[in-house]
Amino acid sequence: MNETPSDSLATFDTDEAKWAAVLARDPAADDAFVYAVRTTGIYCRPTCPSRRPRRENAEFHADAAAAERAGYRPCQRCRPQEPSLTQRHARSVARACRLIEESQDLPSLDELAQVAGLSRFHFHRVFKSVTGLTPRAYAVACRAERARRTLTQRETITEAIYEAGFNSSGRFYAGADRMLGMTPGRYREGGKGMEIHFALGECSLGNILVATSEKGICAISLGSDPEQLLQEFQERFANANLLPGGKRFDAWVAKVVAFVEAPGVGCHCRWIFVVPPFSSASGRR
Structure with missing residues (x-):
């Protein structure tokens, strides 16, 4: 095969693509980069609900550590230095999957949700959105x-x-x-x-x-x-x-x-x- 579906997935390898993701508050960009605002000295996630800066005042960094090395401080609204919601969900689902893999019988939804640290209904939705399968x-x-x-x-x-x-x-x-x-x-x-x-x-x-x-x-x-x-x-x-x-x-x-x-x-x-x-x-x- 010369091409796979991954070729068509959103990528953020240019500043133009990153800026477009910031304007769209694209969730797919949250773990790909952060953007910093020169006039405020603050850096944010692409999905941050704060007002968008002027394009000429924005710059992009690979992650929170890179932005802080450049002298920027984290936004208090989106907290880009902490794990993203996507990362937190992935870790929660991974814990539940580990329990499933180690159990001969299927643990109850309540048991899995407790391990994941989520309510049973929220857990079921998150599990399926992350893995594509029900527990x-x-x-x-x-x-x-x-x-x-x-x-x-x-x-x-x-x-x-x-x-x-x-x-x-x-x-x-x-x-x-x-x-x-x-x-x-x-x-x-x-x-x-x-x-x-x-x-x-x-x-x-x-x-x-x-x-x-x-x-x-x-x-x-x-x-x-x-x-x-x-x-x-x-x-x-x-x-x-x-x-x-x-x-x-x-x-x-x-x-x-x-x-x-x-x-x-x-x-x-x-x-x-x-x-x-x-x-x-x-x-x-």
């Missing part, structure tokens, strides 16, 4: 990820199913195609007899590999080294026929990348697959 959907995806891992580590499928947190084998088998892109037996056998199409792309978190069988998505992986991603994928499905995806497949990869870049928008696909746990993603979501 329950995230828990289901984490359980599915445990199943994929245990299927290759345990002696029997039944043992793997129950260790992953499924209460019945029937429930697991009913959703196996969606979770694995194939039957559990085929997954354990490295995709034996399956034809799997795959493609590599890029996103803000690094390189991404997406693979599908005729049953559905069977792999989504993120990493900094595309060769390592490809090697791990080939080892996981050593007995399958692995084929590069075509143009139609590239569109699927673009949807996955778009979801990674802006999870709050959601992914309107017929499958749900979570990439490495949210709480482990460096500074993301």
